[in-house]
Amino acid sequence: MWKEENNSLYKKFQFKDFKDAFAFLTKVAMAAEQVDHHPTIKNTWNTVELWLSTHDAGNVVTEKDHKLAKMIDGLL
Secondary structure (H helix, E strand, O other): OOEEEOOEEEEEEEOOOHHHHHHHHHHHHHHHHHHOOOOEEEEEOOEEEEEEOEHHHOOEOOHHHHHHHHHHHOOO
16 A cells, blocks of 8 residues: 655565566556656665655645556556
8 A cells, every 4th residue: 555655655565586576667667657757766675665756746746646656556
């Protein structure tokens, strides 16, 4: 479940291994490019953390973030 905190939507994902985490990140990158909206990403081995906020709206959560969050959830 995405959490809204510090003016961002945040979610942590865990995978079997680094390869699966990186494959997920590749899918996230393709989705982000489709909507021209890019997350802040942290990847450590099998864990991916994502933060979504709209920079051109003053670094707050907007409908663009909720839309991308739904797209990302659909990648799982």
